[in-house]
Amino acid sequence: MLKALNIDPGKCTGCLQCELACSFENEGVFNPSKSRIKVFNFHDQGRFVPYTCTQCDEAWCMHACPVDAISLNKLTGAKEVNDNLCVGCKVCTIACPFGTVNYNSATGKVIKCDLCGGDPECAKACPTDAITYVDADWTGLDKMRKWASKTDAGQQAAH
Amino acid sequence: MTYVIIGAGPAGVVAAETLAKTDPGSDIVLLGGEGDPPYSRMAIPYVLTGIIDHGGTHLRKTAGHYDALGITYRQGRAAGIDVKGRKVALEDGGAQAYDTLLIATGASPIKPPVPGLDRPGVHHCWTLDDCREIEKLAQKGAEVVLMGAGFIGCIILEALVERGVKLTVVEALDRMVPRMMNETAGTLIKDWCQAKGIKVHTSTKVTEVAEKDGRLAVVMDNGEAAAADLVVVAAGVKSNIGFIDGTGMKAEQGILVDEFLRTSVDGIYAAGDCAQGPDFGGGFNVHAIQPTSTEHGRFAALNMAGKVTPYKGSLQMNVLDTAGLISTSFGDWEGGKGTESAEALDRDRFKYLRLNFKDDVLVGALSLGRTDHMGVLRGLIQNRTPLGLWKARLMDDPHRIMEAYVAHAYA
Missing domain, CATH: 3.50.50.60 (FAD/NAD(P)-binding domain)
Structure with missing residues (x-):
């Protein structure tokens, strides 16, 4: 069964271990600005919300890519960027309505969550289980997907 | 079938x-x-x-x-x-x-009615065949004139600059990327290009591409002329x-x-x-x-194939990298009657963000110098997300757009 990142913002303390683990695993540096998961701080509510790609079925990024540089990893369900094919045109960064594909000007390529090939470092680094990697069927991601699917864009893509 | x-x-x-x-x-x-x-x-x-x-x-x-x-x-x-x-x-x-x-x-590509566009050395940049011709002519140090600084013109501009040519850009309208950027952003892109050593003529038309001493000579209606080894036509x-x-x-x-x-x-x-x-x-x-x-x-x-599926309409959106300055535009980026706008401008650092709202719904956006989470602008526009309390916060500081988005995604 496919697994997915399950994010429970209620458990997040804003420690940013996930961002450090992500940037170290993927970019080789401890630098939150290079992380593919981002913790948003709603300081007026004392709330932290980790946010990253849901590997959505619609795969807006993958379909928008003009050079076939984003593909589905059938084992993990992740949409993965192939750096050798990516030309850095950035169309996927505006096509993804969730804003989870970013352009990295240092490499001239786009970056997005690839679930670390099926062993996501953010989940392993999270000390409070705010981020877990669980069977896709019972993740809270459904909540976000539902939110997306009730929209015009989502209805279009659902077909 | x-x-x-x-x-x-x-x-x-x-x-x-x-x-x-x-x-x-x-x-x-x-x-x-x-x-x-x-x-x-x-x-x-x-x-x-x-x-x-x-x-x-x-x-x-x-x-x-x-x-x-x-x-x-x-x-x-x-x-x-x-x-x-x-x-x-x-x-x-x-x-x-x-x-x-x-x-x-x-x-x-449109070929404007300018005399001399049939000369050898004048090309569109549209097909792989065009690309092969441009590769031959756009050598390091070559002089190149680009007619048109629209979206496509600016993408080509980036490539020509990287090849090390001496570039002159001629745009008929008053700013760069006029169909994707407003005056503020289009002018900043022009300033950016000029600071990189690119000659940019706006509000200027090419009146003729002549030949002089075996090279192309581009004549402009502002009285200037430019010698060229290659002219690239990107006029829409x-x-x-x-x-x-x-x-x-x-x-x-x-x-x-x-x-x-x-x-x-x-x-x-x-x-x-x-x-x-x-x-x-x-x-x-x-x-x-x-x-x-x-x-x-x-x-x-x-x-x-008989699977009846209505399409709800396309959203205009673009992302452009003009010699390293990245810009985006979405939906009703101009914003006019019946819309309210929030703007943040840092001219010295070439950063700009403009959000256009109809009531508490985002209907269009423009950005310069931003690359993170840009897609949420599409998401918010196309989902017609009512921003509620966040509208006032964004009017105050448009940079909080991603927070506004995340707050609604987990609402």
């Missing part, structure tokens, strides 16, 4: 693949008008910069991709359509019979719809299609740059952009 698709760009290829998936066992013929395998025009500038070779522009990279899906790729350009006999006449004299037809013929594009003459098919800027991507002629659909389809913002428009072409291709194919 025989499906025929005229045009092997992104719209045509996605349609062919969608048909193969939705109606397995049907005959699918994909007609391509150029000598190269189906490729992406968008990727040509990256050939010029050396990031990819010509093969890197191909829309699909796997050998035998089309055969494996049962798609017949046939070379041929459409000359006309026999609507009654359900046949596409080809320029080479051949014909292709169809039951259901998709027109995905794309667009072509127009839909390729000439061959539908005589079919009675309704067309304006492009072939008019309804929410099912159907043209006014039975059994014929249209998609991509040649189609004037439902606009998310209302009415019918040609949105000659990559995301619209692939969406059109997919929806047209589903409807052609």
